Amino acid sequence: MSEPTFTKMTDLAAERLGGKALSCSDDFFAEKENLLKPGRGVFIVDKYTDRGKWMDGWESRRKRTPGHDWCIIQLATSGKIHGVDIDTNHFLGNHPPYASLEACNTTGDIDKAEWVEILPKSPLQPGSQNLYEITDRNIYTHLRLNIYPDGGVARLKVYGEVFKDWSTVTADETINLAAATNGAKSILCNDMFFSHMDNLLMPGRGINMGDGWETKRNRTPNNKDWVIVRLAHEGFVDKILIDTAHFKGNYPDSCLLEGTNISLADESKINDASIQWTTILPQTKLQADHEHFFEKEIASKEPFTHVRLYIFPDGGISRMRLFGKIKK
Known part of the structure; x- marks a missing residue:
């Protein structure tokens, strides 16, 4: 059942x-x-x-x-x-x-x-x-x-x-668009064998290796694992944090972030080929047990409702923060 x-x-x-x-x-x-x-x-x-x-x-x-x-x-x-x-x-x-x-x-x-x-x-x-x-x-x-x-x-x-009262958030206020406490939600991924995709959006730094999103080992050549997150509000991403806290022998080699802008009514088909994705962060190398901040590397300033994080070829990410401003 x-x-x-x-x-x-x-x-x-x-x-x-x-x-x-x-x-x-x-x-x-x-x-x-x-x-x-x-x-x-x-x-x-x-x-x-x-x-x-x-x-x-x-x-x-x-x-x-x-x-x-x-x-x-x-x-x-x-x-x-x-x-x-x-x-x-x-x-x-x-x-x-x-x-x-x-x-x-x-x-x-x-x-x-x-x-x-x-x-x-x-x-x-x-x-x-x-x-x-x-x-x-x-x-x-x-x-x-x-x-x-x-x-x-x-x-x-x-x-x-x-529930967040977005009328109290001004157009020039910076917030974490990927915070669960603001209403962001991990909605789909290809693998979460070791730990759940929801952990990516939790407050604070991960407390251990189990407190993150971790996929199983994948030996397929050129593999990439992915997770899709519904942002708390349609907004512009100005700064990215990818945290590999506690992931040392199992952190991803690199990551890439894309965004799309769709309605909630279309969310059920978000993984279809018809959805157009725009690169926010090009494929970038990662380190073990480290907070990675990206600003000048951001390739698009468009407003997005959803993002897709790719990791190459597999491994674990503790937290993802997407700091930016909401579209009013």
Whole structure:
């Protein structure tokens, strides 16, 4: 059974994007911060703490009073939520039977926020990804995960669209057009065997070799791997950063960057031969574990909506930044 299409969207609650677990009713057995970590959580058979079994998730103690447990999450960016994954991986005899979600949009005191239910009380299966579509398309900044009555959840993933108020960005302001926090998204690549293409657009420098986009070794003569990124906004690229942090024996020999300008309606055919691509950065040598900045090498000052990064012949790139100005 294939996963819902919303799971291809940005996880607005991800810790690595900037999501935060602000508060909870109880996290006696396992800390609330685990909810927003990457992956599905791990299980270590003989690992215990002075409070009991170590668990990779958020777990409250057994409730002996009326009510239910809850955790408040600040999303990395404001956004429209399309679906959620309330993952109970490894929580078998201790998962909550039910959960619900509330949301609010606030920049002020969270205690005075008006909460709206976006997922009614719904059943959770143990040790499972519990995937629910969200139909409310309002813009939200925070979520409250309610579990009934108590128990453990490994991960909470909140899939949706980043919302950025572009009316507040001036035509002469420089921004990172390839930042996930601004709404950029990796949409297609030919290979991501070792690590995911979404990592290219994450904040900060990569923390290790797994925190980047890495393809498998390719022995085909003249091979080139590629990834296509939808920019956060149509814009002009003035400065490029290609970072090979942590990639030492497996960095690409060189890279090339192209751009195109198409509508979202045409995005489904972006890899067709009919799409016209313009060279932004000609094929250029790369170094191991290094931040490469390019300005004078940029060959086109046209506005673009999408870019395609080629690497020759294969390997890993940690981050790509495309600094420029939006087209008003």
